[in-house]
Amino acid sequence: WYQRRVHGVLIGSTLGIWINYKQPTWHKVTEPVALLAAIAVLCTGFLQSSLSGAPIWGQHPLLYAIVPIPIFLGLTFGVGVALLLKLEKPSAVAVGFDTSVQNIMVAIPVLNMTFADPVVAASSIAVPLLYS
Numbered sequence: 146w147y148q149r150r151v152h153g154v155l156i157g158s159t160l161g162i163w164i165n166y167k168q169p170t171w172h173k174v175t176e177p178v179a180l181l182a183a184i185a186v187l188c189t190g191f192l193q194s195s196l197s198g199a200p201i202w203g204q205h206p207l208l209y210a211i212v213p214i215p216i217f218l219g220l221t222f223g224v225g226v227a228l229l230l231k232l233e234k235p236s237a238v239a240v241g242f243d244t245s246v247q248n249i250m251v252a253i254p255v256l257n258m259t260f261a262d263p264v265v266a267a268s269s270i271a272v273p274l275l276y277s
Contacts, residue, residue, distance in 0.1 A: 223240040
């Protein structure tokens with residue numbers, strides 16, 4: 146089940162990038178599909194976490210304090226470097242977003258495949274779920 150989710154995410158992402166490269170005007174069609182797929186991954190991860198022995202709300206309190214740190218650092222680093230490279234502000238914000246939270250949709254299925262124990266897997270996906 147989890148392997149199919151990972152393959153779906155990777156194939157969907159690759160297909161979306163390829164379609165937008167080949168047919169830039171199709172972006173208005175592919176963007177809602179990608180958004181729905183992202184919402185489905187988040188909902189599935191939240192459901193899995195909720196039904197496990199390690200739900201997202203049952204994590205150690207320190208986790209809730211630590212999770213925002215790499216997001217803030219990634220955003221600050223991405224925007225800072227982009228501005229140093231003289232990118233325009235909207236582009237700098239996009240770079241900051243990419244370096245902080247962009248890959249949540251890939252992290253959840255990959256973490257699910259990494260751990261055979263469902264409780265450990267549910268604990269590991271708490272981090273991307275918290276910053277999504």
